[in-house]
Every structure is written in structure tokens, then in C-alpha cells.
Amino acid sequence: MIDRHALRQRVLAQLHEQGFSLQDGRLRWSGSVRNKAQLRAFHQLACQHQIERARKALERHEPQLLAHIANGAEIDPARIAPRLIEVQPQTSHEQLFRYARLHWSIPVSAGYGRRLRFLIWDDGHDRLMGILGLADPVFALGSRDAWIGWTTPQRRARLGNVMDAFVLGAVPPYTHLLGGKLAALAAASNEVRHAFERRYAQRITLIANRQTGPLALITTTSALGRSSIYNRLTFQGQRLFHSAGYTRGSGDFPFINGAYHDLLQLVAEESAATAKHIHWGTGFRNRREVVLKALGLLGLPRDLIYHGIAREVFVVPLASNTQAFLRGEEQQLQHYDRPFATLAAYWKQRWALPRAQRDPRYRSFVRESWRLWNPAP
Template identity: 40%
Template sequence: MSIKQSKIIQTNFREASLKRKLRKHLRSIGFTKSKDGNLQAPGDSKETIRFVHSAQREERILASEKFIACKSERLMKFFASGKDIDVEKISPVLERVYSDTWQGDLFRLASLTWSVPVSSGFGRRLRYLVWDEHNGKLMGLIAIGDPVFNLGVRDKFIGWESQARSARLVNLMDAYVLGAIPPYNSLLGGKLIACLLRSREIYDDFEKVYGNKTGLISKEDKSARLLAITTTSSMGRSSVYNRLKLDGIEYLKPVGYTGGWGHFHIPDWLFIELRDYLRTIDHRYADQYLFGQGPNWRLRTTRAALSSLGFKNDMLLHGIKREVFICQLANNATKILQTGKGQPDLTSLLCAKDIAESALDR
């Protein structure tokens, strides 16, 4: 047998094995085929969504076992119990998180409590711990990063055509981690923390860090201003983010739903095998990732692997839609994002302390 024939046989065997693993995994988390042959989710209830994400969550926790064992004893003292909280004295403050610090470890440990695993973000990133200053306990987490390039309901709300979006997406970020941890989540703490997205502290931090940076992709000088932040609910329609108004100011506005596309149902271990397969067929996406290529890289790589294996492109249409929200930090954010002209009107942008006071009063 020639070397070429041997390579073809090995590749075909690997393709067949990968296909079996993918189908087995999808069946294990409840996906089936619809009558027209498309992927069909097991449902859209919150319990079902948690179950569909459970394999991914278990994978993250197993991968973090050593970290948890090493760090948890020191960090558990920052998590509150019910007796630690005096509702009338809750006093939220934001602390910026930097890499390679104990605060960074605490952020990671707390994010492992999420029932839907959180992303590590892409490109530009700002992370925060939200503390209850009254008792020194952790209330929740905020992390914003580069947004996806294509998001139909967002672009329709802003009024963006492709060229305008390309030119001004730099002024927008996405909250990929946003919420309260127990027991603050039982006290509507999630709503309070969501309101903190629209805070002067986050606006100012963004300006200091990214206000005068050269774009990694465009290589152009940017004069970025944080005009708006998007976020999506992990559980379909959100009861936490909806109706977020304080003193007549709308903190999060619902703009629609995602199309149900994504790759969360492809776990890390399977994604690694898909990349290895792309290497065997010398596909350019196998090792193309570079910092700055954006949050769509994994989606593109997964799609390329599935296509090469002979699956339909709609294998990534998992059908679980997320509600999309936009937080406009400037009163005239939409107008500037549309036209690229004007100065941000920040007259209603409050500091975290003032936002918290209004939320607690309500």
C-alpha cells in the first residue's frame, strides 16, 4: 500500500470516528433531527437550556479541578451567606480586575458557579468584581469585551448598514459576563448589577484603556468612545434584564432575539478534535487564530470542520434563541453610532454609588 493510500484510509477512518462522536454527543444532550433533517433542540425552557449546557459546564469544572483545589480555601471567605447581608445597607462598588491577581482568581472561581458556562471574552476586555462594601463580600461579576460583527437585531435597532457598522463598531462592547452570585441573586441583585453597566466608572475606564488605540485588524488609529454595550440573556427571554429603569432612565433596552446560531453545543474536547482534523487536511483555519481576529473565529473554524466532514452548515443552527439588550451610555448614542458625528451626551450617566442608591430605593 502506498503512503498516499495509507493517508487516505487514515483520514477516512478519522472522519467516520469524528462523525460518530459528534452525533453521540448531540444525542446525549437531547438534540434530535427534525423531519427536514435539521438539528432540533430538546426545548426552550430554562431547565432544558441548563441541561443542554450541562456537559459544557461539567467540562469546565473538571478542567478547573486543580485551580479550585488550590484557590478555593483562600477565596471562599469572600462569598456571602444569608446572615452576612443587611438589605438596607447593601453598598455596591466596582473593582477592576487585572490578570495574574487574586482578584482575577476570584473572578474565575465565581464564574464557575454560572449554570451556563461563560466565555473568556475576545479582544478588548474589561472585567469587574462587584463588592458589597458594607460586609466585604462579593455580589457579582461584570465583564465586557469585543462584540460579534454580525448581530441583526442590534444593527437594525442602531440603523447600521455594513459600511457604518465597520467604521463604528469600535464604539460598542458586549457584556459577556453580567450577574449576581448567591445569595444576592435572590434579592434582585442581578438587576442592580446589570444597571451598573451604565456607570461612569466603566465609561471612564474604557476611555483610559482603549480611547486612543490602534485597531488590531484595521491598523488604524481609533478614537473610540464607549457609547453602548450589548448583552444577551442565556435563558431565552430574560426576567432580569427586562424593564430596567431607574428615575426615568432606561438602563437596558430589549431589541429582539438572536437567530439561534452558535457553537456552545460543540464542547471544547470535540472542538480540539475538529481542529486536529483540519490540520490533517491542511485547512487554513486549523491554526489561523490570532489575538484580534474576533469572537467569530471559533464559529468559522467549527463550520469549516463540519463542512469538510460533510455535515450541513445548519449543524450550527441549534435553535436556542437569546434575548438581546442594549445599554446606551450616552443619551445620543444611537445617533452618533448611525452618523459618526457629535459628542456623547453624558448628562444622565451616573457613578456606581448613585445608581446603587436609586436601585436600592426602588
């Protein structure tokens, strides 16, 4: 049995360690959402917990995984040749994807429900450039829903045509060559929506009880305040990422540290399962619900779920009539034609080569600095 008093004190201590204070039943963060260094420090505890949880599965493979990361000195920008690889379960690609996402500055989930994962690979150097992960979106997201113009019935009918990018970015040394923009371009590519259609288009959705159909929209949120990757990212004169507004500054990530396992155990011991469909499992619907139930059981205000750290929401329409389609006003999507090879060539000429000439710091990156665990003596 979980000791409620001890767990309550532990939760409060970890919130304090992350810079929160409790005022009038709400969390107040001492940092600034405009300060990226403070945001990274805020997420450090949860990130370290994720790394420790992954240690058993990945630590012994780290030398082989690191070998896929380039040293900056070996990169010839003219030879960079990006390729998009869809990650399949139970493969070395999946292992590399999991390892790479542990290096993000914010805790990255494994994604919910439907998932598509990709490696961005440099065939010119046989090294990993970046990763892209898509998963089911949340049911209600005010800024996204307002951008689409959804009513609740419309959202229920067409939410299956939306995916959320839960991780998107480059790994060093390609980060120094603006590889994050390539990862963002990849999200809008033909190859991503074709992968979705192969895997999910013919499936019957549990919410709407209809075939999903094609992918119409990708959403994502900025990780560290204002995004230098998504803002003003264009291709052939079209803006790809549109700012739809901001989140309400709520969520479970202040609790996904070492205490979450005990919160889940407490809720499992003292609350009934709430999954609404047999195919969704027999437990609880999501982490947010677990945290809310646990807060109540610990005698803490449920409003602690509101941490006040808002994120900018971006939408990536994949067709010229995405909004009308998602509202059910049109039945066929008029998809944009964006082959990944064309996007990659554009990125290389527009960003990578000019950056390499202006700023040679990418050459100083040493992959050993990316090591997560100290090698055994």
C-alpha cells in the first residue's frame, strides 16, 4: 500500500525543486516562459527520470547507438543526402529512435494510440540526422479547434484525420546546420501522409465508428517558448506551420518524474478503471486523469494540473482545403504535392550550405559528448 502522507510530501518537494510554489491552490512558477535556459532547467528532473527508466533497456547498446551519430569533423555539407525512414516495431531503427528522443530538452512521451515514427538519415555519411514522431492528438485543444472552426460533432467525426507531432527535430551536428527545419519540412511531406494512409486510412475509428481516410492536418507545440524552427518556415511561397494560439498552460509534465509510478499505483489501488472502450485497455484513459485522481486522493487541489507554462500551438495543413474537409464541408482532400526529396534539396540549398559557410562550429561536435551513461570500467 502507498503511504499517502509520504507521497504527498514527495510530490510537493518535487514541485518545489522544479521552481513551483503553491498559492491559493494554484501553481506559480518562478521562471519565465521567455527564458529558454530556465525552461530547460525546469524540465531537467523529468528528463533525467526518463533517462534512468531507459537505462536497463538501452545502456548496454549505447556504444552501437552512438556510432550512428556523426562527429562534426566528418561532415562534408555538400555530401549530405537526407532520406526519410519509417520506423518499424522491434527493429534497430526503433531502438535508435528511442535513444535519440532521450536527448530532448523536454520529456518526450512515447506517443498515444496510433503512432508513426521516422528517422531522418544522411545517406551521404550514413548517420542519423533527426527524428519525427506522430501520435493521436488530444480530443479537445481550443486553439486548434478554433483554427479549424470545429463544432463538437464535426471534431468527433474527423479527429481521426489529424495527428500530433510529439517529437520533431535534428540531432547534432545537424542541429548546427538548421536540421530542425528539415525535420519540420519532413512532417509536411508526401511520404508521411502516405505512411499514414498505408497504416490507418482503412481502419475504423473507435470514436466516430468510420474509416479514417487520409491525413489532413498535423499539429505540434513549441517546446521552449517561441519557436525559431516553425515560425516563417515556407516552401514554394507557402507557409507550412501556422500559429493557432497557445495552450492553457495545463498538463501532467510536472508530475512525470520519479513520483508518477507511485501516483499511478495509488490510483490503481483506490479508484475504478475508466477506459471507455475495450480496445483502449482496462486501465485509465491517460496520464492526466491519473494525476487528477491522485491529487484528489492526496488531498491536494486538482488545479495543480494548471502549471501556467503555455506552449504555442502550430498546425500544418496538408491540403488546400484542410479546414473545409475537417468541418465535413468537403469530402475529398486536395493534397499539396511535397516529395521529401524536393523538400530536402530545398533545405540543403536554403539553409544547410549557407549556414555551414557562415558558422563552422558544427565541426567541433564530438559524438562522445552525447553519451547518456558512463561506460563500465
